[in-house]
Amino acid sequence: MAMVFRSIPAAQAVFESEKPANKTVSYLDIGNECFLDTSVPINKELVFRRNNVVEWVWLQNDKTGDPEHYARIVLQKVAP
DSSP, rough: OOOOSSHHHHHHHHHHHHSSSOOOEEOOOOEEEEEEEEEEEEEEEEEEEEEEEEEEEEEOOOOOOHHHHHHHHHHHHHHO
């Protein structure tokens, strides 16, 4: 799911608000900023921001799936 915001600061605020509290997340090199939450082994949530676009990629009930692969495909479609 993607959301386009009117400004980069608005997108940054939403991205920051999506970071889970009290959980360890991995930071990946996708877009301007990105995190991956794998705190539940069969559910993975990757959120990235590129300029004024925030994108969510979820894999549910999948122990071996790679959300990073899907996020990189989506990133190619988000305008620079």
